[in-house]
Every structure is written in structure tokens, then in C-alpha cells.
Amino acid sequence: MGGISIRLNSLFRRRRSFRGGLYLPVRRDLAVPRGIRDFPDPPVLCVPMIQHDGPAARIVVQVGQRVQAGQVIGRGEKPDSLDVHAPLAGKVVALESVDTVRQSDVPAVRIATAPPVAESSEPSMALASTAPLTIEQLAELADEAGLIDFGQSATPLGRRLRQAATERLNDLIINALDFEPEPDDRNDLLDTSLDTIISSAVRLRKTLKARRLWLLVDRYDPHRVRRCRAAATGKPVRVLGLPNKYPQTHPNLLTHAVTGQEPPYGSSPARIGAFVLAIEALLALENASLHRRPLTRRLVTVTGDAVRKKGRYLIPLGTPFADVLQHVGLTGPVLRLIEGPLLTGRAVASVESVVTRQTARLLAVGRDHDYLANPGPCVRCGRCQDDCPVGLDPRALLDAYERGQIEEALPLWPHACLECGLCSFVCPAELPLSEAAARLKYLIPLKVQW
Amino acid sequence: MVSRHPQHTRDPQPILLPEPGTLRLGVAPFCHGPAGVSFISWTFLVGASVVLLSGLILFGWPVIRVAAISIAVALLAESVFSLLTRRGRSWSESHALLIGLLFALTLPPLIDWRVVVWGSIVSVAVGQNLGGGLGNYTWHPVALARVAMQMLFHDQVTRAEQPVLAAGHLLWGNLTRGRPLPALQTWASAAPPAGTEAWIVPNISETLQSALERVSPSSSSAALAELIRDRLPPWPEAIAGLGGGAIGTACVLASLVAGLLLLWRGFLRWPMFLSAVLAAAAMIFILPLHVLSENGEITHFWLPGAAVWEGLPVGLVYLTYQLTAGEFLLVLVLLAPDPTSSPLTTRGHIRFGMVIGIVAMLLRIAVGVPAAGYWALLVANTLVPVINRRTRRRVFGT
Numbered sequence: 001m002g003g004i005s006i007r008l009n010s011l012f013r014r015r016r017s018f019r020g021g022l023y024l025p026v027r028r029d030l031a032v033p034r035g036i037r038d039f040p041d042p043p044v045l046c047v048p049m050i051q052h053d054g055p056a057a058r059i060v061v062q063v064g065q066r067v068q069a070g071q072v073i074g075r076g077e078k079p080d081s082l083d084v085h086a087p088l089a090g091k092v093v094a095l096e097s098v099d100t101v102r103q104s105d106v107p108a109v110r111i112a113t114a115p116p117v118a119e120s121s122e123p124s125m126a127l128a129s130t131a132p133l134t135i136e137q138l139a140e141l142a143d144e145a146g147l148i149d150f151g152q153s154a155t156p157l158g159r160r161l162r163q164a165a166t167e168r169l170n171d172l173i174i175n176a177l178d179f180e181p182e183p184d185d186r187n188d189l190l191d192t193s194l195d196t197i198i199s200s201a202v203r204l205r206k207t208l209k210a211r212r213l214w215l216l217v218d219r220y221d222p223h224r225v226r227r228c229r230a231a232a233t234g235k236p237v238r239v240l241g242l243p244n245k246y247p248q249t250h251p252n253l254l255t256h257a258v259t260g261q262e263p264p265y266g267s268s269p270a271r272i273g274a275f276v277l278a279i280e281a282l283l284a285l286e287n288a289s290l291h292r293r294p295l296t297r298r299l300v301t302v303t304g305d306a307v308r309k310k311g312r313y314l315i316p317l318g319t320p321f322a323d324v325l326q327h328v329g330l331t332g333p334v335l336r337l338i339e340g341p342l343l344t345g346r347a348v349a350s351v352e353s354v355v356t357r358q359t360a361r362l363l364a365v366g367r368d369h370d371y372l373a374n375p376g377p378c379v380r381c382g383r384c385q386d387d388c389p390v391g392l393d394p395r396a397l398l399d400a401y402e403r404g405q406i407e408e409a410l411p412l413w414p415h416a417c418l419e420c421g422l423c424s425f426v427c428p429a430e431l432p433l434s435e436a437a438a439r440l441k442y443l444i445p446l447k448v449q450w
Numbered sequence: 451m452v453s454r455h456p457q458h459t460r461d462p463q464p465i466l467l468p469e470p471g472t473l474r475l476g477v478a479p480f481c482h483g484p485a486g487v488s489f490i491s492w493t494f495l496v497g498a499s500v501v502l503l504s505g506l507i508l509f510g511w512p513v514i515r516v517a518a519i520s521i522a523v524a525l526l527a528e529s530v531f532s533l534l535t536r537r538g539r540s541w542s543e544s545h546a547l548l549i550g551l552l553f554a555l556t557l558p559p560l561i562d563w564r565v566v567v568w569g570s571i572v573s574v575a576v577g578q579n580l581g582g583g584l585g586n587y588t589w590h591p592v593a594l595a596r597v598a599m600q601m602l603f604h605d606q607v608t609r610a611e612q613p614v615l616a617a618g619h620l621l622w623g624n625l626t627r628g629r630p631l632p633a634l635q636t637w638a639s640a641a642p643p644a645g646t647e648a649w650i651v652p653n654i655s656e657t658l659q660s661a662l663e664r665v666s667p668s669s670s671s672a673a674l675a676e677l678i679r680d681r682l683p684p685w686p687e688a689i690a691g692l693g694g695g696a697i698g699t700a701c702v703l704a705s706l707v708a709g710l711l712l713l714w715r716g717f718l719r720w721p722m723f724l725s726a727v728l729a730a731a732a733m734i735f736i737l738p739l740h741v742l743s744e745n746g747e748i749t750h751f752w753l754p755g756a757a758v759w760e761g762l763p764v765g766l767v768y769l770t771y772q773l774t775a776g777e778f779l780l781v782l783v784l785l786a787p788d789p790t791s792s793p794l795t796t797r798g799h800i801r802f803g804m805v806i807g808i809v810a811m812l813l814r815i816a817v818g819v820p821a822a823g824y825w826a827l828l829v830a831n832t833l834v835p836v837i838n839r840r841t842r843r844r845v846f847g848t
Contacts, residue, residue, distance in 0.1 A: 019843065027481075253846075256846075262846055262847045264847050264848075265845070265846075265847040265848045266847070322467050325465065326467070330465045330466070333468065335473070335474050336473060336480070337468070338480055341478075342478070342479060343478055343479040343480075344478050345478055345480065346477075347475045347480070349473060350470050351467050351473075371480055371481055373476065373482075376487055377487075377584055378585045379487055379789045380585055380586075380789055380790045381490070382795055385794045388843075389846070390845055390846035390847070391843030391845045391846055392845060393794075393842070413848055416845045416846055421479040424478075425479045425482060426483045426485075428483075428485045428486050428487045428489070429486075429487055432477065434478070434479070435477050
């Protein structure tokens with residue numbers, strides 16, 4: 001009886017979506033061709049020692065030293081710091097500071113690559129055993145390979161795996177939904193590497209000892225859903241089509257959609273026994289665990305109206321944006337350069353900034369009508385509140401932030417903010433709502449809330 | 451611009467990269483939804499213009515006079531207020547334009563110009579600016595001004611009989627050359643004699659309020675049927691605006707077209723509209739009609755919506771007349787969706803609509819207050835903070 005009631009409960013339970021959110025308009029102008037385009041090795045790389053949310057790695061090479069592709073050049077010795085590897089073979093020409101999009105004055109190693117340089121085919125990470133890995137070993141491997149979760153926050157993947165190991169894991173959720181409708185990077189990856197994704201997910205499930213394994217795909221693409229279901233036949237993978245309402249891809253919302261449970265305020269899905277992983281992170285983890293290869297290149301989608309050859313490029317980490325733009329070509333002057341999605345990305349101050357592990361997308365905007373916010377008085381339309389995926393009151397948060405009344409923001413649950421940018425997107429008065437909410441999150445420690 | 455040509459590229463042509471310091475910065479999001487404040491104002495303006503056009507067709511040039519005075523005074527009042535408060539030019543000008551136009555829609559076409567001037571000043575100066583300015587006022591400025599004018603100039607703004615242009619004279623006719631519509635004739639069937647360009651028709655909502663008099667209490671259903679048959683225009687004529695009324699309340703069809711536009715743009719929330727109509731319908735169905743018998747006794751005719759006369763559902767016909775008569779739909783379509791004075795969430799809008807529907811019909815049928823729709827909107831506006839508090843969403847994960 002108990003089983004039947006549970007099944008009936010799950011049948012009638014309202015799930016698979018969340019309140020609020022928005023179906024974003026599809027930006028066909030940002031679409032890129034399928035497949036991965038060639039990207040030649042740049043002459044110079046400037047590899048920063050911080051490419052994630054965490055402390056810097058310690059530089060372990062000297063000027064004049066020759067390095068091989070995949071060789072460790074920065075050792076992550078502090079907690080949450082990650083190893084950094086030479087993306088290409090070459091010679092260290094300088095130890096300097098570089099400005100990345102997220103941080104300035106980051107210690108970096110400048111490497112002059114020697115053309116033509118072939119990447120070493122030898123595994124560069126010394127973990128000889130081929131026996132099935134434990135979670136702790138997998139986390140260590142992820143740290144050594146310099147893996148991050150490729151989410152908004154760029155958390156080290158090893159840290160997330162260790163967190164998951166402390167909880168009883170019920171659901172391993174592999175996310176193939178795209179963050180924004182265009183460009184559909186994950187769809188492309190799904191098309192080209194579906195079998196690898198499924199086999200890797202099954203292996204990871206075994207390592208994590210998860211009870212259920214889910215592969216989430218866009219419900220409104222029935223052909224792809226069918227293809228995934230066919231590929232998953234006979235394997236312990238449940239393919240689930242979800243409506244890709246923005247920001248469905250946030251781990252907490254995905255967990256809610258799959259399990260019907262909400263991760264408690266300020267906590268990750270691991271707290272309720274779920275582990276969410278994007279498919280690119282899964283493939284990187286597979287690369288590290290099976291082939292012992294560190295993360296030295298990043299699949300970057302380069303698009304925008306100013307770009308001549310839009311596409312997905314596998315670019316060595318540390319490549320200056322100037323070289324990327326040089327290769328893809330420009331149709332005219334660039335007014336704004338954005339790293340990341342339109343709703344949550346960051347403006348690039350200089351083309352001397354470099355590609356890091358966090359660079360998933362580079363958008364070059366050249367049109368005169370590039371969007372400039374022009375904040376006006378709030379008209380209390382309530383759209384920010386109605387569309388907020390977590391039910392916050394962004395206007396009240398902005399008021400508290402502008403008045404400097406930080407304690408007033410405490411009962412407004414600022415740490416529930418997903419930083420999806422939707423409130424600012426829909427605000428007719430173009431108020432900096434998401435910015436205020438994000439700043440409040442960092443001003444108010446989570447423990448104060450509790 | 452700096453020219454760069456790294457060796458690794460095969461592209462022979464150097465490209466112009468942005469110089470340091472020339473790239474635009476800022477924070478995400480780097481795109482924006484389609485609706486800005488001006489866009490909202492202009493969409494409401496287009497909707498209001500549709501209603502104004504219907505008034506122009508039904509009443510002729512006096513509509514232009516009223517609208518022009520109202521808009522000009524509203525803009526002037528806004529400019530004076532901006533000067534006094536040393537506030538720069540802002541979106542509030544397009545909002546003042548909207549307020550001026552909406553206020554004109556609530557007035558009859560042959561109203562004294564001084565009432566228009568006073569009302570427009572009250573709406574912009576008191577309703578909008580002294581009420582806290584754009585984005586802060588509690589009560590809808592137009593409803594506030596209309597109610598104020600109702601109290602100050604009752605005979606001017608509410609008339610038991612009003613002219614509407616006759617067939618063949620629509621748009622161009624002279625509204626002052628009117629004579630009463632012959633008894634038992636409809637607008638379409640009556641042929642205007644020479645020199646007559648308009649018919650003076652009874653106000654439908656006034657007629658509905660004072661209808662059941664001098665009848666035997668035992669024949670309430672028959673009296674209701676008689677009222678619908680003999681004293682009200684056919685329903686198609688009534689919703690087309692041929693029953694007369696204020697500039698914006700006469701033509702129900704125009705209000706519905708404006709509503710569809712706002713619905714399409716997402717500014718009119720259908721749950722609010724539906725809840726208001728359903729709540730109003732329920733009230734009309736239940737609330738008693740006051741029946742004055744021949745011997746002077748007042749009795750109450752409960753559940754008029756359920757009235758059946760000789761097998762005909764006269765109660766439901768009465769319900770449709772009540773719903774479409776007067777200012778109710780104009781309030782629902784063009785005034786209630788105002789972002790500033792309405793609730794924040796959809797659940798709040800449902801309650802807001804229910805309050806409007808219930809209060810409007812309570813005041814109109816049970817109390818007999820003229821312009822009950824505007825009063826209802828003000829009551830609902832007053833309750834918005836409470837509604838917002840009660841309909842606040844639970845935060846995810848809490």
C-alpha cells in the first residue's frame with residue numbers, strides 16, 4: 001500500500017517546473033554553426049593562477065624554463081585552490097600579473113609557444129591505477145585536473161564531489177539544458193557526444209552510489225528527447241524532458257523539478273541528496289578520470305553581431321581575447337565584449353584579458369543600439385516579483401541596498417537569489433535589481449540569516 | 451584602434467581591435483525585455499485612443515474639445531509641477547498625457563469646460579504628484595479626480611438622459627441638435643426628423659437603478675421583463691454605444707478592443723479581469739432589486755439573476771445589461787491595470803479584481819451610488835498594501 005501511495009503521490013505531485021521565470025525570446029542572431037571549429041595555437045599564452053572561485057595556485061616554474069603541454073605550472077596548495085597546467089608546450093618568458101574578467105592583478109605565467117607545437121599524447125597526471133575510483137579519489141583527480149563545475153559560480157568540482165560524499169545521494173542529475181535559448185551549446189554537445197555522456201554518467205553514478213540517474217533535456221525538442229531515450233535504453237538512465245523556462249538550469253531549480261523537493265535556504269542540492277552536473281563538466285571529469293588529462297582548453301562559443309566567423313572553438317586557456325577576435329575576424333568596431341551569457345555575463349574591460357576555465361561564451365557587440373541601462377523611477381508593476389524564480393521581492397532588496405539598511409534585507413532572504421538577472425531583464429524602469437540582490441548576498445553572511 | 455596581426459592566424463588582413471578603455475562596461479543583464487515605462491504608457495495611450503475614437507464616432511466634435519482641454523491642462527499641470535519641484539524632464543510627461551486622455555474618457559461629451567479643467571488639474575496635481583508621483587501614488591489619479599468631480603459637479607457629470615448622434619449623422623453630426631428618442635423605438639429603427647442630428651437617450655445604468663417602481667411586488671419578474679423590453683435599448687445597440695453615456699463608457703466594444711490590446715501586451719492580466727467580472731456577476735445575480743409598489747411599499751426582489759418570466763431567463767439578460775452598463779468595463783480595462791496602483795503579483799491581481807467587482811455592484815445596486823466603478827477602484831487601491839502583504843510568495847527553500 002505504501003508503495004502505491006508513494007507512486008500516486010508522485011503522479012499527482014506538481015513538479016517539472018517552478019513558479020515565475022520566463023521563456024526568453026530566441027536570439028537567432030546569436031546562433032552558431034554546429035560542431036567545433038579549428039582554433040590555431042596562439043603565439044603567446046598568459047595563464048592566470050586563479051580561474052575559479054578560490055585562492056590562487058602557487059607558481060612552480062621559472063622564467064626561461066621549458067614546459068610541456070599538460071605540465072603543472074601552478075600548484076594548488078591551499079584548500080579550494082586548483083592546479084594550473086601549461087595548455088601548450090613552450091618556454092616561460094615572464095611571471096607577471098594579468099587582469100581576468102573576474103579579477104584583476106592575478107599572478108600569471110607567460111608562455112611563448114613554439115610553433116608548431118604538438119600536444120603531448122602522454123597522460124600528464126600521475127595516477128597509475130585503473131581500478132574503479134572512490135569519490136575522494138575522483139575529487140582529488142578533479143582538483144589535480146583543475147576542473148570546475150562550469151556553473152555560474154565556477155566552484156571547484158572536487159569540492160562539490162566531497163560535499164556530495166557527505167550526504168546520502170539519491171539523485172544524480174546530468175543537465176543538458178542550455179542556459180539561454182541561443183546559442184544552444186549543450187544541445188550541440190549532446191548531439192556529438194551522446195553515447196560518451198551516457199556511459200560517463202553511468203560510471204559516475206556507480207562511483208557516487210546514487211540511487212537514480214537523470215539526464216535532463218529540452219522537452220520542446222521531441223526529436224532529441226527520443227534520441228536520448230533510445231541511447232539510454234537498457235541503461236539505468238532516466239531521460240526527462242523539461243520545459244526550458246529561464247532560469248531552469250540553476251541546480252536548485254533542476255533538483256526541484258526532478259525530485260519535487262526544494263534545497264533548504266542557502267544550501268546546495270547535496271543537502272537533499274541530489275548532485276547536479278552539467279554535461280561539459282561530466283565530459284571534463286571523464287577526460288580526467290579515464291585519460292588522465294587536465295583541463296587545458298575550453299570550448300568557447302564566440303558569437304555576436306561583430307563576429308565574422310561565429311562558432312564553437314576549443315581554445316587553450318590563457319589565450320588573449322585579442323587573439324580570439326583576430327582569428328574569428330570582425331565585421332566592424334566592437335562596442336562591448338561580454339564573457340558569458342547575456343543575462344549573467346560580465347563586460348570585458350580589455351582585449352588583453354584571457355580565456356579561463358570560466359569562459360564559456362564570448363560575445364562581441366558592435367551595433368549602435370547596444371543596450372545601455374537607463375534607470376528611471378519604479379512604477380511598482382510587480383514584474384520583478386512575479387517573474388522571480390524563487391519568489392523574492394527584488395525591489396525591496398534594492399531599496400534596502402540603496403538606503404544602506406543592510407539589516408532590513410535580512411527578512412527578505414537575499415541568499416535565495418540565484419543571480420539569474422531576470423528581475424533586471426523584465427524591469428520596465430531598468431533598475432539594477434539583480435546587481436543589488438547579488439551585492440547584498442555578499443554583504444550579509446549567510447550565518448547571520450540563520 | 452590598434453592593429454594586430456599575430457603570426458598564428460591565416461587571415462592575411464589585419465583587423466581593428468578596440469583600444470584599451472574604449473569598450474563599454476556595465477553589469478548584466480546586457481539585454482532587456484521589450485517593455486519600458488514609456489512603452490507601457492504608450493500602449494495604454496493606444497488603448498485609450500481606440501476608446502476615444504469610438505466616442506468621437508458616437509458623439510462628434512465635442513469629444514475632441516473635452517479631450518483636448520483635458521490633455522492640455524494635464525500636461526500644463528505636470529510642467530508647472532516639474533518647474534516647482536525642479537524635476538527634470540521624465541517619463542511622467544507621457545503619463546500626464548495618458549491621465550489627461552483617460553480623464554476625458556470618463557466625462558460626458560457636452561460637459562462644461564470648467565469641470566474638465568478642474569478635474570484634469572486634480573488628477574495630475576493631486577492624484578499623481580501630491581499622491582507621491584509616478585510609481586508612488588496609492589489611488590488611481592483619474593478615478594480620484596472623477597469621484598471628486600462627481601461630488602462637486604454631480605449634475606454635470608451624471609445625467610439621466612444623454613444625447614448620442616443619430617443614424618446618418620455619426621462622427622459629423624451636431625450633438626446639440628437632439629430630441630428625445632420616441633418611446634418604444636430603438637436607435638436603429640427611429641428615423642430622425644429634419645433638423646435633428648442626435649437622439650436623447652436614457653442613461654442605461656440610471657435606468658437600471660430606478661426601474662422597478664410602481665409595480666406590484668408579486669410581479670417582479672414581469673416588471674424586470676418589461677423594463678428590459680420597453681425601457682432599455684436592445685443589447686447589441688447598448689454595447690455598441692448607442693445607449694449613450696460618457697465618452698469612454700458608451701461603447702463597450704471599444705473597451706473590449708482596448709482590453710485585448712493590453713492583454714496581448716501583458717499589461718492587463720486576465721485573471722484580474724476574469725475575477726472582477728465573475729465577482730460582479732455573482733453580486734448582480736444575488737443582490738436584491740428595490741421594488742416600489744403602487745401603494746408606496748418598498749420590497750426587495752432577491753436573486754434577480756435567477757428571474758424567469760414566461761420561460762425566458764430575464765434575470766440573465768438583466769445581468770448582462772448590468773455588467774456592460776456604465777463605467778465598469780472602462781475601469782477594468784484601462785484604469786485597474788495601472789501598474790502603480792495595482793497589486794504586485796498575479797494572485798494579488800485576482801483579489802484586486804474581486805474587490806472591484808464586489809464593491810462596484812454593491813455600491814451600484816444596493817446603495818445606489820453613481821459612478822460606483824470609480825469608487826470601487828479607489829477602495830481596491832486602498833487595499834493594495836494589504837493584498838500585497840497577503841499574497842507575498844514564499845521564498846524558494848524557506
